[in-house]
Amino acid sequence: MIHKLYSAYNLPADHDVCHLFEHLVIRRFLRAAEKSGNERAFIGELHGTTSESSVFFDVAFFTRESITLFEKVIADVKPFDLSMINESVAHIEAEMRSNVVIWDEKELRKQLARCQKAFASRRSARPDKITEPVKSPPLEVDDQPDNFIDITLTIEAPDASKQATAAFFCMYPILLDLVRSACFDRAPVYPSSHSEFTAYHDGNSVSQTYTVKKSFDWQSAGKAAQSYLRTFDITPHASRLNDLAKAFKTDPFYNPAPIYFYQKTAAPLTKHELAKAITAANLRTILRAITVTISATKDLGES
Incomplete structure (x- = not known):
């Protein structure tokens, strides 16, 4: 894998506009990747962070092509589409459990353009260098936790053999990413927990919690996700599984994998043994057999 950190x-x-800028860069990259025939699930890792008015992108991609594409995106200073802005705002609403209102679209675009130019040149834009100080923020983020609920997505596979368990363990992030792309990409939804892998005596599962706006029809998303996964064509992405298998064997990012696998299954497999389970045939088998459910997450304080 190729690891890089991009920062400005x-x-x-202000923080809210910079946070939106962070989301927009990632969305533009994912759209560009889709146009080139790629899919979020097979690219690697991409994480954005906004702290005050500073923005960071931590990437771990499988190929040099993905690095090149991401660097092209962060150098792109073309204005963001309004639809992309609105989709990113929806994600931020779920992430922050808040309502986000764009008060001044013209001023927002002006500030986003400044952020693009500053990040493209990879330099700090110190406050004393800003020639047009902002009199009123173009975005308002209003904390409204009652407008949101948490849901739990669970993906289960029935085969509990050692090979099937290893394959599911190595490739369940692909399943989660595929569901996110298919069902949550344009909705007010944001992951609010890390994924949780579980091995049973009769199968395996992965679950993840998401925060969603109450207006989102999450009840029907489970069937849609299951249908999408069961019919997903892995063929165009099969070579990317070779990239994942290679990374499992050689990249330090996956060093803890045998530890986690043993803690969950009591099966002592090395990174190389786990990597052998990462095949297109195994992923096809998983996709055809999975069951997807989505339920409202119960408050831990409830009896």
């Missing part, structure tokens, strides 16, 4: 400090906007 003190961008010329």
Whole structure:
């Protein structure tokens, strides 16, 4: 894998605009990847962080092509589409459990353009260098936790053999990413927990919690996700599984994998043994057999 950190400090906007900029860069990259025939699930890792007015992108991609594409995106200073802005705002609403209102679209676009130019040149834009100070923020983020609920997505596979368990363990992030792309990409939904792998005596499962706006029809998303996974064509992405298998064997990112696998299954497999389970045939088998359910997450304080 290719690991890189991209950062720019003190961008010329407040935290909320910089946070939106972070989301927009990632969305533009994912859209560009889709156009080139790729899919989020097979690219690697991409994480964004906004701290005050500084933005960071931590990437671990399988190929140099993905790095090149991401660097092309962060150098792109074309204005963001309004639809992309609205989709990113919806994600931020779920992430922050807040309502986000764009008060001044023209001013927002102006500030986003400044952030793009500053990040493209990889330099800090110090506040004293901003020639047009902002009199009123173009975005308002209003904390509204009652407008959101948590849901739990669970993906189960019935085969509990050692090979099937190893394959599910190594490739369940692909399943989660595929569901996110298919069902949550344009909705007010955001992951609010890390994924949790579980091995049973009669199968395996992975679950993840998401925060969603109550207006989102999450009840029907489970059937849609199951149908999408069961009919997903792995053929165009089969070579990317070779990239994942290679990374499992050689990249330090996956060093803890045998530890986690043993803790969950009591099966002592090395990274190389786990990597052998990462095949297109095994993923096809998993996709055809999985069951997807989505349920409202119960409050831990409830009796």
